[in-house]
Amino acid sequence: MQSALKISGLKKTYKGGFQALKGIDLTVKQGDFFALLGPNGAGKSTTIGIIMSLVNKTAGKVVVFGHDIDQELETAKSFIGVVPQEFNFNQFESLMKILVNQAGYYGVERKLAVQRAEKYLKQLNLWEKRNDSARMLSGGMKRRLMIARALMHEPQMLILDEPTAGVDIELRRSMWEFLRELNQQGITIILTTHYLEEAEMLCRNIAIIDSGIIVENTNMKSLLAKLDVETFVFDLKPNSVPTALADFSSRVIDDHTLEVDVKKRQTINAVFSELNKQGIEVLSMRNKSNRLEELFVGLVGSGQASSKSAVKE
Amino acid sequence: MASSRNIIALKSILHKEIHRFMRIWVQTLVPPAITISLYFVIFGSLIGSRIGEMGGFDYMSFIVPGLIMMTVITNSYSNVASSFFSAKWQRNVEEMLVAPVPNWVIVAGYVGGGMARGMLVGGIVTFVSMFFVDIQIHNIWVIITTVALTSATFALGGLINAIFAGSFDDISIIPTFILTPLTYLGGVFYSISLLPDFWQGISQINPIVYMVSAFRYGFLGISDVSLALSFSVLGVFIVSLYTVAMVLITKGIGLRS
Numbered sequence: 001m002q003s004a005l006k007i008s009g010l011k012k013t014y015k016g017g018f019q020a021l022k023g024i025d026l027t028v029k030q031g032d033f034f035a036l037l038g039p040n041g042a043g044k045s046t047t048i049g050i051i052m053s054l055v056n057k058t059a060g061k062v063v064v065f066g067h068d069i070d071q072e073l074e075t076a077k078s079f080i081g082v083v084p085q086e087f088n089f090n091q092f093e094s095l096m097k098i099l100v101n102q103a104g105y106y107g108v109e110r111k112l113a114v115q116r117a118e119k120y121l122k123q124l125n126l127w128e129k130r131n132d133s134a135r136m137l138s139g140g141m142k143r144r145l146m147i148a149r150a151l152m153h154e155p156q157m158l159i160l161d162e163p164t165a166g167v168d169i170e171l172r173r174s175m176w177e178f179l180r181e182l183n184q185q186g187i188t189i190i191l192t193t194h195y196l197e198e199a200e201m202l203c204r205n206i207a208i209i210d211s212g213i214i215v216e217n218t219n220m221k222s223l224l225a226k227l228d229v230e231t232f233v234f235d236l237k238p239n240s241v242p243t244a245l246a247d248f249s250s251r252v253i254d255d256h257t258l259e260v261d262v263k264k265r266q267t268i269n270a271v272f273s274e275l276n277k278q279g280i281e282v283l284s285m286r287n288k289s290n291r292l293e294e295l296f297v298g299l300v301g302s303g304q305a306s307s308k309s310a311v312k313e
Numbered sequence: 314m315a316s317s318r319n320i321i322a323l324k325s326i327l328h329k330e331i332h333r334f335m336r337i338w339v340q341t342l343v344p345p346a347i348t349i350s351l352y353f354v355i356f357g358s359l360i361g362s363r364i365g366e367m368g369g370f371d372y373m374s375f376i377v378p379g380l381i382m383m384t385v386i387t388n389s390y391s392n393v394a395s396s397f398f399s400a401k402w403q404r405n406v407e408e409m410l411v412a413p414v415p416n417w418v419i420v421a422g423y424v425g426g427g428m429a430r431g432m433l434v435g436g437i438v439t440f441v442s443m444f445f446v447d448i449q450i451h452n453i454w455v456i457i458t459t460v461a462l463t464s465a466t467f468a469l470g471g472l473i474n475a476i477f478a479g480s481f482d483d484i485s486i487i488p489t490f491i492l493t494p495l496t497y498l499g500g501v502f503y504s505i506s507l508l509p510d511f512w513q514g515i516s517q518i519n520p521i522v523y524m525v526s527a528f529r530y531g532f533l534g535i536s537d538v539s540l541a542l543s544f545s546v547l548g549v550f551i552v553s554l555y556t557v558a559m560v561l562i563t564k565g566i567g568l569r570s
Contacts, residue, residue, distance in 0.1 A: 089408065109321060
């Protein structure tokens with residue numbers, strides 16, 4: 001099957017000498033739900049900017065559904081819908097006009113564009129606001145407007161750069177559902193996000209970029225299988241925390257909270273057995289952090305990379 | 314396929330641009346009508362009556378073509394400069410840049426929008442002029458051709474200004490310090506034949522002289538320079554400015570990192 005996106009040897013050096021991309025290779029299969037993760041300044045937005053021709057590349061090749069952006073830029077663009085990180089629509093236009101104009105740029109006739117605008121505004125719960133000026137919308141509504149806009153020409157690939165940033169959890173979950181439905185319809189989705197839970201829940205394949213280099217590129221299951229230790233937090237009956245657990249590394253947080261590191265070869269049942277032996281009652285239990293987050297932090301150097309220069313992110 | 318897509322894209326940009334200046338008509342269409350009325354009251358009735366004839370016509374009739382042309386120039390220029398810069402500033406220019414819109418369509422769409430405003434305002438000002446003076450028309454085709462070419466020239470100029478502009482101040486510098494002096498010294502209020510030889514020579518490097526002269530010929534049948542030379546100058550300006558605009562947009566100056 002043809003790749004939806006194939007990137008090879010992609011490099012970008014900005015004026016001033018900052019090297020945002022140091023030669024990345026990436027392939028996204030058709031129909032995939034793909035996560036591109038990385039700390040601030042890692043090169044995610046630069047990569048997306050190059051695919052969308054908003055950033056001029058220094059070297060390398062980008063092929064979209066078999067069309068090289070150096071030779072067939074306009075054809076390549078027609079396959080892609082993009083939801084950028086920052087709001088980039090005319091704040092003074094109505095939602096309907098923004099969508100219909102955008103469709104026009106892709107050659108969609110006005111009559112058909114109006115029908116599609118109605119469809120997507122209704123699906124994204126924005127129909128009541130269709131004649132309002134875009135500046136009147138809340139942050140979450142603006143994000144949904146950008147998703148509707150990206151779909152107006154019915155692209156085969158949707159690129160979303162931090163689509164749920166600043167969106168409340170309820171809305172985030174409804175957006176996840178909407179994106180899942182789009183993917184089930186056959187649209188290839190590439191997602192960058194800071195919410196690693198989001199990537200873990202939605203994406204089948206993942207690439208992690210750090211300081212302009214791809215440090216991991218695999219499927220989500222294989223990546224999560226690499227996780228050697230998970231930390232669980234146990235909420236115990238007050239004043240009943242154990243001093244130590246045999247075979248487990250553990251920490252007492254307060255008089256009713258215990259953190260236990262569980263290695264891949266160990267079971268949680270064994271933790272419960274140990275606690276039972278000491279007569280300790282467990283009220284509840286949860287993961288200390290998202291599994292992908294633990295891996296991510298390990299891969300990008302214990303979070304140190306996040307403090308690096310963030311010129312273009 | 315690609316050509317029909319380009320036509321729809323061009324229509325979309327034009328529609329957006331025309332809708333923009335019509336939506337803010339109080340800022341875009343009304344002020345020129347008020348300004349031109351003041352010019353007629355002051356220069357036509359109060360001062361003009363003391364000046365007498367110029368080029369064989371009463372002063373009021375003589376300045377009408379120049380005043381209309383001045384309005385067309387400033388409106389064509391400022392429409393594109395402010396609209397394109399706003400699109401850059403709000404980043405909604407990216408809506409076009411990420412879409413399969415060829416660069417010539419972007420240029421044509423914005424220039425078309427500037428021409429539409431320039432010519433509409435020119436029409437409004439002409440209508441207002443009819444309350445102050447008996448408008449005579451010597452050659453309607455010369456009038457239409459001149460106003461179309463002039464508005465295209467200055468719309469292209471406004472686009473180039475907006476591409477380079479980094480702030481709203483940058484789009485007012487050229488109109489204030491270059492466009493207005495050139496317009497006032499371009500024969501709007503006088504015939505350049507009245508100037509001493511030296512200043513007549515200097516005036517010939519002012520492109521607005523050729524535009525006002527051709528436009529005045531269309532109304533009154535008199536001109537400071539030949540019609541052929543005026544149209545040639547306009548043609549050279551349009552081709553040169555279009556080439557510059559295309560190179561800038563293709564390279565992504567001010568638009569792409």
